[in-house]
Amino acid sequence: MIYYAGWLYLVGISLIVSILAFIWGARTGQFSDQDRARFFALGPDLLSQPVKIASRRKQRLHNGALLGIIMLCLSILATALVLGILRRAG
Amino acid sequence: MKVEENGTAKLFFLSSAFWFVLGTLEGIADATDMVVPDLFGGISWLVFSRIRPMHTTTMIFGFVGSALLGASIYIIAAVLRTPLWSERLGKVSLWIWNISIAVGLIALDLGYSQGREYAEWIWPADIGILLAFALIFYNCFQTAVKRNEKIMYVSSWYILAGLVFTWIIYFFGNAVWNPEKGAIYGLPDGILAWFYGHGIVGLFLTPLAVAVAYYIVPRVARSPLYSHKLSLVGFWSILIIYTHIGSHHILQTPIPTYLKVIAISGSIAMIIPVMTVLVNLWLTMRGRLGLFHQDIGGKFVMAGLVWYIITCIQGPIQALPVVQRMTHLNNWVIAHSHLGVFGFSGTIALGGLYYILPRITGRPLYSTRLADVQYWLLLLGMAGFFGVLTAGGLVQGNSWLNGETVYRTLPMIHVYFVLRASIGVLFVGAAFIGLYNIIRSIVGEPATESQEFETEQAIGLTQ
Numbered sequence: 001m002i003y004y005a006g007w008l009y010l011v012g013i014s015l016i017v018s019i020l021a022f023i024w025g026a027r028t029g030q031f032s033d034q035d036r037a038r039f040f041a042l043g044p045d046l047l048s049q050p051v052k053i054a055s056r057r058k059q060r061l062h063n064g065a066l067l068g069i070i071m072l073c074l075s076i077l078a079t080a081l082v083l084g085i086l087r088r089a090g
Numbered sequence: 091m092k093v094e095e096n097g098t099a100k101l102f103f104l105s106s107a108f109w110f111v112l113g114t115l116e117g118i119a120d121a122t123d124m125v126v127p128d129l130f131g132g133i134s135w136l137v138f139s140r141i142r143p144m145h146t147t148t149m150i151f152g153f154v155g156s157a158l159l160g161a162s163i164y165i166i167a168a169v170l171r172t173p174l175w176s177e178r179l180g181k182v183s184l185w186i187w188n189i190s191i192a193v194g195l196i197a198l199d200l201g202y203s204q205g206r207e208y209a210e211w212i213w214p215a216d217i218g219i220l221l222a223f224a225l226i227f228y229n230c231f232q233t234a235v236k237r238n239e240k241i242m243y244v245s246s247w248y249i250l251a252g253l254v255f256t257w258i259i260y261f262f263g264n265a266v267w268n269p270e271k272g273a274i275y276g277l278p279d280g281i282l283a284w285f286y287g288h289g290i291v292g293l294f295l296t297p298l299a300v301a302v303a304y305y306i307v308p309r310v311a312r313s314p315l316y317s318h319k320l321s322l323v324g325f326w327s328i329l330i331i332y333t334h335i336g337s338h339h340i341l342q343t344p345i346p347t348y349l350k351v352i353a354i355s356g357s358i359a360m361i362i363p364v365m366t367v368l369v370n371l372w373l374t375m376r377g378r379l380g381l382f383h384q385d386i387g388g389k390f391v392m393a394g395l396v397w398y399i400i401t402c403i404q405g406p407i408q409a410l411p412v413v414q415r416m417t418h419l420n421n422w423v424i425a426h427s428h429l430g431v432f433g434f435s436g437t438i439a440l441g442g443l444y445y446i447l448p449r450i451t452g453r454p455l456y457s458t459r460l461a462d463v464q465y466w467l468l469l470l471g472m473a474g475f476f477g478v479l480t481a482g483g484l485v486q487g488n489s490w491l492n493g494e495t496v497y498r499t500l501p502m503i504h505v506y507f508v509l510r511a512s513i514g515v516l517f518v519g520a521a522f523i524g525l526y527n528i529i530r531s532i533v534g535e536p537a538t539e540s541q542e543f544e545t546e547q548a549i550g551l552t553q
């Protein structure tokens with residue numbers, strides 16, 4: 001166990017840093033007023049600018065491409081999972 | 091040194107575009123090497139073992155890292171409603187960063203390596219990278235101290251935490267107190283190396299990419315984030331879980347069982363932080379996808395999030411020992427690497443770059459059409475890479491389990507290697523297009539592009 005102590009120190013350091021930051025956040029009110037925080041990415045004047053949306057054809061093409069990719073990848077992953085389990089049984 | 095507003099972010103973007111070109115050339119060189127191993131005739135600086143670490147580090151630090159750092163420096167100032175603390179310091183860190191990358195790469199090409207994955211760069215380059223991270227952190231931290239907005243938006247949490255953790259893992263992972271070897275000894279070194287290797291994708295690329303997505307998605311959607319509370323739950327849970335699951339890379343070595351158990355259960359628990367990000371951003375963009383298809387930055391980020399879903403479904407599955415018997419140490423993992431490092435973080439980095447750059451220069455991109463061509467090349471390329479490498483990996487895995495010898499397996503996967511090299515050409519083309527577009531956007535006159543999207547309509551926000 002002691003042989004691997006270095007690893008435990010590292011995880012310990014990471015956890016301590018995280019906990020300290022969390023305590024600081026809680027003390028300085030970082031977790032309050034969360035409804036206002038939702039708007040922070042939007043600049044002060046962004047919402048008043050006109051926007052453009054893509055044509056329906058372009059939207060269909062892009063959505064189709066992304067959906068196709070998701071389906072393709074998920075079927076590959078499912079195949080691997082099934083193969084892995086079958087091979088284990090065999 | 092010229093000091094201008096957002097000059098640091100702009101130059102980080104330019105550097106990223108340059109490293110992307112170099113990285114794809116290295117990638118295609120290695121891919122070709124695997125198809126025609128005798129092609130380079132033993133030229134020492136072109137051998138696979140030198141170019142491979144050059145490719146991975148150029149991509150992780152040079153291309154994706156530079157773009158994410160540039161975007162982060164811009165974003166932290168924007169969401170804290172404060173200018174960057176010091177543009178001068180930013181530029182100094184940029185140069186230290188780029189010079190260190192160049193030193194690391196040249197040394198690798200000359201045959202000097204620390205020999206541990208993603209930590210191959212020699213000691214002087216390590217020191218430079220650590221210094222650059224420290225200066226960038228200090229700059230962002232001082233910006234946070236001087237902030238005009240009391241509450242820190244979730245992106246700033248991710249950026250600051252990403253920088254702190256990357257510094258820690260880089261320092262320990264490269265064993266910088268041991269300049270000769272950059273390593274410790276025995277199995278603990280393997281554990282340390284994968285604490286590092288995993289951390290560099292999970293605690294450097296991931297938090298910064300998520301920070302960029304949390305900034306760009308609400309802006310392109312013109313809608314507030316669905317829930318800031320949920321985003322913070324995701325942030326704190328990733329910090330707690332990600333640091334100690336690196337051992338899932340070495341499940342098939344004699345490391346202690348408790349480490350394996352922690353790594354596997356942590357990998358599955360990763361679904362929590364990942365889902366908080368994806369659900370939150372999806373609910374923010376729902377009903378407004380038309381805006382994303384139209385905005386080139388938004389489009390890249392959206393595709394990056396799709397790749398993130400797939401990476402993080404694949405990740406926990408391949409952390410299961412029953413699956414790893416089939417997938418470990420073959421091209422399956424290479425598919426996952428490209429999916430995570432390019433598909434997820436690289437694509438979001440490009441989204442950040444294309445969204446932010448015109449806002450820095452104050453004029454539109456040189457050509458949105460070129461960026462669009464680049465987008466489709468990369469989307470097709472990534473899908474092709476994933477399919478081909480995963481299929482090749484399964485063939486290898488199956489042969490492995492059947493006790494096939496290597497010399498009988500190699501011909502079976504030759505076709506996948508040929509396909510990988512061919513698809514790589516799409517990446518190379520895309521990288522050159524990107525570099526040209528970005529240089530022209532920064533230095534050239536803006537093109538008077540004819541209205542590209544005639545059919546598109548301007549809408550008001552109420553719609």
Ligand code: HEM
Pocket residue numbers: 207287291292295296338339357358360361364401402403404405406408409414417418419423426427428429430431434435
């Ligand atoms: C839910 C999140 C994730 C989990 C559970 C996960 C799990 C894994 C596992 C188990 C491996 C080792 C596979 C093997 O060697 O057999 C691996 C490799 C890898 N992962 Fe992930 N992953 C996740 C997300 C990511 C992300 C977001 C990235 C990129 C930003 C990424 C980049 C990589 C890379 C580069 C490797 C290859 C390392 C190497 O062997 O060289 N992963 N991942």
Ligand code: HEM
Pocket residue numbers: 113114115117118119120121124142145146149150153154423424427428431432436510511513514515517518
């Ligand atoms: C021109 C396009 C590309 C080609 C031809 C290519 C080719 C390669 C090759 C041949 C390897 C070594 C595989 C092995 O050792 O079996 C590799 C590894 C890797 N590449 Fe690429 N690559 C390309 C683009 C990219 C991009 C865009 C990224 C990220 C932004 C990237 C990140 C990586 C990483 C992280 C690895 C290490 C994988 C691991 O050890 O698990 N590559 N690539």
